[in-house]
Amino acid sequence: MNQLSMSLLGGFRLDRAGQELRLRNRKARAVLGCLALSATGEETRERLVGLLWSESSEEKARASLRQVVHELRGVLPADVLAAERLSLVLDRDAFDVDVEQVKSALGQGEVHPALLAQTRPTEALLEGLEDLDPAFNVWLLARRQALHDQFARRLEMLLPAETRNQRTLAQALLNLDPTHEEACRQAMKAAVAEGNISGALRTYEALWNVLGEDFDMEPSLATQELVADIKSGKLKPGPRSEPPILVPPMPPQPRSAGGxxxxxxxxxxxxxxxxxxxxxxxxxxxxxxxxxxxxxxxxxxxxxxxxxxxxxxxxxxxxxxxxxxxxxxxxxxxxxxxxxxxxxxxxxxxxxxxxxxxxxxxxxxxxxxxIAMSLTGQISAARLSSIATRSDVSLAAHDRWLLGQSVIRSFSPEHWGRARALFLESIAEDPNFSSSYSSLAQLDNVEHIVNPGVWRDRARE
Structure with a gap:
């Protein structure tokens, strides 16, 4: 069997031996994307129905899913997709998925071309499928944010340690987050070290523009002092003298059902x-x-x-x-x-x-x-009371979500970042725990109200 390739960043595309395999049904692409992004390649039929047909009756939704499975089986090679009674299972070893390739490259200290091809690449995850269903849109926004945070954390680890490809690392981080000032400063220094003064100034100008247009603010004093040193000639081109710091490869993440x-x-x-x-x-x-x-x-x-x-x-x-x-x-x-x-x-x-x-x-x-709805509230209240004094290190997905909800209800701007971190940690603990995705959407929907002076932006919308 020829290896299949699946592109999820920048829209969905499925290829086999260089030839595109076309899926007419957009929800078939979404189902395949969900399976490819799953930690195990498996999703329950119930979850897929809830994500992609949340506004349809259960009978109609399950019938639509069966049609999608029929189309996928007609396009994919045999034995790649197993349609079981309660779930769908994708043989992920049969695919080269661009998201996994990016993770693998970062784990080895390299930058995949997908992080350099466009700005905000994670926001293009399954681009064009946002309008399939409100529930799917919420799930997709959360997956994009989680992927952004994962890529950004690894690049931030590599940036101060690498010397041979520092400008590439800085540019990849700037593509993920155009307001990342540390990445901007590193990119400017790397450009000067290469003798590219104009490139360093263009990088600063791009940061100035995005901060001014989106946040009505200027770069920090450290960044402004750096550009002043470049313009005055105080910062001279030349190789860096600091010895490189070895960064260990990113350890594989254990697959867990969460807590x-x-x-x-x-x-x-x-x-x-x-x-x-x-x-x-x-x-x-x-x-x-x-x-x-x-x-x-x-x-x-x-x-x-x-x-x-x-x-x-x-x-x-x-x-x-x-x-x-x-x-x-x-x-x-x-x-x-x-x-x-x-x-x-x-x-x-x-x-x-x-x-x-x-x-x-x-x-x-x-x-x-x-009774079921009453139990939900009673269990949550009892659980929150029992974990209130515990260390966050021991908390599992449900408990992190409960603490995040309690932080949100305080409507305190200084706690907002803490709530977001708890929800993202809950998703990382258990990607199938839908309440954390809903809470992230809840947080983004009211952030501009809770935090005076924070404007709504396209990413949160």
């Missing part, structure tokens, strides 16, 4: 409920499990007992259990639900429901969804 909550739904007890009506209680319980499973804040476990703490430490940040007891009085069934913290055994929430037998089925759907 979400584990929610155990215990078997419900039925007292005084006739055997022939026991199915009502069990049906209610299974409907509750099905509803809770749709929330990405937790894993749902059906019955049994909570696993030992050390057995779930890598995937689970906290453990809760829901218990239920039903009993019948006349023509009504009462159901008592309790939520317990698996670590302490403390009951953090309870609710009693009385439902008439004649209206049981009509009330069940509404009650179950109301």
């Amino acid at each position: 979400r909550l584990l929610l155990l739904v215990e078997s419900f007890a039925a007292h005084g409920v006739p055997e022939e009506r026991g199915y009502l209680v069990q049906g209610f319980r299974h409907d509750l499990i099905a509803c809770l499973a749709r929330f990405r804040e937790w894993f749902v476990m059906d019955g049994g007992v909570l696993p030992a703490r050390d057995a779930s430490i890598d995937r689970v940040s906290g453990r809760y259990s829901i218990g239920g007891t039903a009993y019948q009085a006349g023509d009504r069934i009462s159901l008592v639900l309790t939520l317990r913290d698996g670590e302490t055994g403390i009951v953090v929430w309870s609710e009693r429901i009385d439902v008439g037998l004649d209206t049981w089925f009509e009330a069940q759907n509404q009650l179950v969804r109301g």
Whole structure:
């Protein structure tokens, strides 16, 4: 099989042996892009449906996904895409993906041409597909920001350490962030060292223009002093004398499911409920499990007992259990639900429901969804209270998200960067945790209101 290549930066393109493989359906390109950007090459059908058909009914959305899978199978070689009952799996080893090539080059201390070809290259990730679905747009903006931060951090590590390709590194960092003054100063010094005074001044002029137009501010004093030294001839061309500092290759990132909550739904007890009506209680319980499973804040476990703490430490940040007891009085069934913290055994929430037998089925759907939403708030409040005094180092995806939400609600400008960092850390911990993406969008939507003097810009829009 000839190696396939997939370009995601600057729009989507799929090639095989130099020939473009065309996908007519734009959502087919988005699905393939999601799979290529996934840490494992796998995404659940439910997640893809939620990202690309969030405004359609579930039946119609799943039918549309099946059509997309059919088109992908017709274009891709056999065995590259596995369509399983619950998920889609892409053989990532069969593809050369430009995003992965950029990461690999940076890990070796090199700059991939994709970071030099255009300004703000990460903002061109899957360019042209932003309007497919509101949920997909939110996900895409978060992926672009996370990719930008990852590339920028590595370039910032390499910039002061490398001497042989310092100007290239500085230019790549300036392309990612045209307001990065340290990168601008390094690019100016490198240009002077090469005897290119005009190039150094053009770099400064570009920084001056972008800071003035976008932020109504001037470069820092250090940058202005550097350009003054260049113009006066105080900074002489010549090789740098500092010895190079060796920067170790970027270590591979472990693939992890992240740390979400584990929610155990215990078997419900039925007292005084006739055997022939026991199915009502069990049906209610299974409907509750099905509803809770749709929330990405937790894993749902059906019955049994909570696993030992050390057995779930890598995937689970906290453990809760829901218990239920039903009993019948006349023509009504009462159901008592309790939520317990698996670590302490403390009951953090309870609710009693009385439902008439004649209206049981009509009330069940509404009650179950109301309980699920109430549980979301109660678990979040209990969890936030328990982690308030912990060190951030030990926090997993869900806990980082909760802390970020609490920081946002303070509407304090000085805490805004902290909230953004927590959400990005949560995404890095668990890329499938959708709440962190939503919170990033929430943050960007109101930043210009919370922080007086900060204007909306195209990137946040």
